[in-house]
Amino acid sequence: MKNIVKKRFDISITEPGKIFSKSFELDKTIAFVTGILFTSDKDDLMFYRGSQKVEINKQEIFPENYETKLLMTGINVAPNVRYYDIGDAPVGNGSVKVEYADNADGGTTFEPYRISIYLRCELNNH
Amino acid sequence: MIQDVIVQKLHISKMGEQHYFQVNVPRLAEKIVGVELGAFFQSQISRGEKEQYNFLKIKRNKLLGEIKMQTSNQPNFFYAAELVQEDKNIGADDFLKNTKRFGQSNRSQPQHNPLPPEPFWKSEQYTHGGRKELDEILIDEERTIYGCYKDVIGKRDEINYSYTVLLYVWYQINE
Numbered sequence: 001m002k003n004i005v006k007k008r009f010d011i012s013i014t015e016p017g018k019i020f021s022k023s024f025e026l027d028k029t030i031a032f033v034t035g036i037l038f039t040s041d042k043d044d045l046m047f048y049r050g051s052q053k054v055e056i057n058k059q060e061i062f063p064e065n066y067e068t069k070l071l072m073t074g075i076n077v078a079p080n081v082r083y084y085d086i087g088d089a090p091v092g093n094g095s096v097k098v099e100y101a102d103n104a105d106g107g108t109t110f111e112p113y114r115i116s117i118y119l120r121c122e123l124n125n126h
Numbered sequence: 127m128i129q130d131v132i133v134q135k136l137h138i139s140k141m142g143e144q145h146y147f148q149v150n151v152p153r154l155a156e157k158i159v160g161v162e163l164g165a166f167f168q169s170q171i172s173r174g175e176k177e178q179y180n181f182l183k184i185k186r187n188k189l190l191g192e193i194k195m196q197t198s199n200q201p202n203f204f205y206a207a208e209l210v211q212e213d214k215n216i217g218a219d220d221f222l223k224n225t226k227r228f229g230q231s232n233r234s235q236p237q238h239n240p241l242p243p244e245p246f247w248k249s250e251q252y253t254h255g256g257r258k259e260l261d262e263i264l265i266d267e268e269r270t271i272y273g274c275y276k277d278v279i280g281k282r283d284e285i286n287y288s289y290t291v292l293l294y295v296w297y298q299i300n301e
Binding site: 043044046047048049051060062063064065066067069070072074075076087103104105106107 | 127128129130131132133135162164166167168169170171250251252253254289292294
């Protein structure tokens with residue numbers, strides 16, 4: 001059976017209508033990223049305003065303008081199926097890059113918020 | 127097998143606007159496998175007229191517009207959908223929205239000025255809106271998709287709403 005670990009990375013969104021880019025390093029023991037999930041401390045702002053680009057090992061997984069709400073999950077979803085399956089994306093150099101864009105929305109008022117990116121990872125078999 | 131996605135942005139700013147577009151599918155793509163839709167609003171959508179009372183408390187969803195897509199190889203549309211702002215009945219039949227906060231009882235409220243029951247917790251789009259799933263389609267060897275998006279909500283309210291429709295076209299690459 002493969003060993004699975006979950007990783008979490010945070011980005012602080014401090015200004016409206018801007019792009020926040022951040023790169024993260026994964027552990028060397030990780031071979032594949034198999035799932036991805038976005039959450040926030042202010043879910044409504046991320047749901048209505050967010051879009052992002054995700055790259056793993058310089059390979060584009062989700063392109064620019066891909067809405068974050070498509071990668072969020074509600075509490076009506078069973079915990080074991082909350083991650084968005086991306087197949088077996090090889091980690092390679094271990095670099096994960098997220099470019100999150102906050103987009104103006106007529107129905108919400110901006111206030112600083114935090115987004116969290118959860119990755120479901122498979123470890124190397126020793 | 128690898129899947130990738132193309133994102134097409136359609137900006138709508140006039141009531142009843144018809145936006146014709148073209149999606150160029152990369153040569154690497156073997157099949158088109160799915161379509162998703164979304165929208166960002168630059169202007170606030172009006173609440174509209176007061177809804178008629180109905181005992182089931184079902185609310186009408188706001189229809190933003192209609193989208194249709196066609197390929198050059200096949201007759202007729204291969205995809206037609208209605209884009210709604212959000213599912214307003216996401217919390218229908220949810221008993222929690224009619225319950226009071228902990229520690230708040232009827233006895234503590236003065237009888238001459240009873241407060242309306244405050245919802246303890248209410249279902250919202252961002253709590254019950256997931257899990258999203260794409261509309262599955264299957265089209266082989268197609269390089270160009272032609273489509274049209276027609277605004278409905280602006281025409282209905284007679285207001286020039288400004289919003290961006292996002293169209294996602296998923297395709298499959300065989301290694």
